[in-house]
Amino acid sequence: MKPSPLQETKALLVIALPLIFAYLADVMMVITAKMVVGRLGAVELAAAGIATDLSYQMCIVLMGFFSVVGVLVSEAMGALRRGQALPELVRGLILSGLLGLAATLVVLNLGPVLRLAGQDAEVVRISGPYYTAFAFAMLPIIWFGVLRSFAAAMMRTGFVMAITVLTVILNYLLMQGLVHGSFGLPRLGIAGAGIAWAVSMWFKCLSLAAYTFWLVRREKLPLNKGSIGGPRAYGPLVRLGLPVAGIVALESGLFAATALLSGVMGAVELAAYQMVMGWIAIPFVISLGISEAAMVRVAFFVGADDAAAARQAGNLGMVVGVAIPLLLVLIPVFAPGFVARTFLEPSDPNYAEIAALVAVLLVIAAIFQVFDGLQVIASHALRGLRDAVVPLAIAGVGYWIVGLGGGYLLGFRMGWGAPGLWWGLAIGLAFTATLLAWRFELLARRWVNVSSPSDRSSR
Structure with missing residues (x-):
């Protein structure tokens, strides 16, 4: 029920x-x-x-x-x-x-x-x-x-x-x-x-x-x-686990590459990157906890053959997982100096330059963290449906081609610097999150329609 x-x-x-x-x-x-x-x-x-x-x-x-x-x-x-x-x-x-x-x-x-x-x-x-x-x-x-x-x-x-x-x-x-x-x-x-x-x-x-x-x-x-x-019994674990590991590797590699590109721009940009990443780790782990809950709830209803409940669990996970981090946006947007002072002493000779850059990046990060939370929850909800291969392809395109590629183009080729790099990440995560959320709704709604009494009676 x-x-x-x-x-x-x-x-x-x-x-x-x-x-x-x-x-x-x-x-x-x-x-x-x-x-x-x-x-x-x-x-x-x-x-x-x-x-x-x-x-x-x-x-x-x-x-x-x-x-x-x-x-x-x-x-x-x-x-x-x-x-x-x-x-x-x-x-x-x-x-x-x-x-x-x-x-x-x-x-x-x-x-x-x-x-x-x-x-x-x-x-x-x-x-x-x-x-x-x-x-x-x-x-x-x-x-x-x-x-x-x-x-x-x-x-x-x-x-x-x-x-x-x-x-x-x-x-x-x-x-x-x-x-x-x-x-x-x-x-x-x-x-x-x-x-x-x-x-x-x-x-x-x-x-x-x-x-x-x-x-x-x-x-x-x-x-x-x-x-x-025997070995064949490990098949479901390996078939689902490998593409999931691929998604995680793509995401962690994305941020490692972004850190390296920030370092290429300069020490100020790298320091600002570390500060902003230190802050957005908080809303991300909130979304991560919700994503694991959504994943096991969707899987539970898959086992129970309750399509409507599985769809509800995934969609509610996405709503809750976006709503809670949204509240944390208020702190860095309206008090950007708080984040800079948390990680660096105001007496540091580079403080003013770094704090000014952090203030700009935190506005972009406000958009970034919402879509970052949405994509991780949508990805986990899809795992609950045992769907990981297509999400792997979506992540590869969204993280690396749209996100990192766009960030490199904006940051280096168009001269936007660190803000351009972060805008690229935000756009890439928005692209990935939208497609993953859409795919979950598509698969779940299709299952609901197939499971409906009217559909079964017509077959």
Whole structure:
């Protein structure tokens, strides 16, 4: 039976709100880690920053791949096939474990990658002890993503929020202790930061694993002999996960390329880019939490064969996911100095120039963040319908040809500078969001029409 719009909105928020706070806590973890390492010096901060960015990008792509575990579990629960839910999780953990070990080996050998990327020799040297320790955080980060997706499908995300907040505190204490020798811990410098990440991520992963074990026993989800199956049983996970990972890689690559182009323009433009990105990370993670909720709700109704409810869940997710970030537009638009002062001291000699550019970019970012939220929710809602190949093509054109291509044309060829680069991003995201939202409505409405009683009686 299709829930009312109010009931569905409540269900979305029950899943989304803990995820939103968990994602915000993750952002705070990265910020506090940079603050602690930054006290060692600019070179150490650069070394830890570039190693973390490259390593985390691999995690983000792999977590995108395995987010579809939530789709498969939720679909099974909606179809009342409870016996399929736990095998889907186990297959996700097995495959993510193998890929996580491969990612760990890559990070352990990050030095040659940094040298090939043309990084400063001193940065490469100093980063060695850091990424050697950070490599052992890769597997728990990826496993945590799989378990989080399962918790979302089961509408049990409160523990995810609680353990993430607790991990932020633990990570800060370990960082402060192992990097600077506080709290009686050995002073290990930049290597201590990598160790702190590894210990914190294993704590977070094992805590959620214990909770998942309890949840599985509480819900009495079966795992029968042979239910995991052979290689063919991984087919649905791989077929849906690969294009999703492609979409995530395209999006993360877009922002990496934009950062590089901002750096080509100059230090002022790069600093302004970092400040604006630091701000819009907040509305983005709000939309991300809502997108995961919309994804599992759509998948649940797909399993229940309720086309009208699936369409409602996706559309409500898009409405809610755009409405909440819209409220945050008021702060940077009407108080642009707030963002600049948050990241840079007014006494800095470049403050006035950077703050003026930030004020201009924040107006563009107000448009940018609305469409950025819409596209991520629409993309996740389509995953709930098991539609990822066409969205991958739309993202490729929208992100790279329209977005980055348009930004390069406006910023460099037409001389608009950093605002031109950001206008290109905004146009590209608007293009992508519109097409993805339209495709979800098209597919969902077509399914509703096919499922209608009048249509079935006429066939």
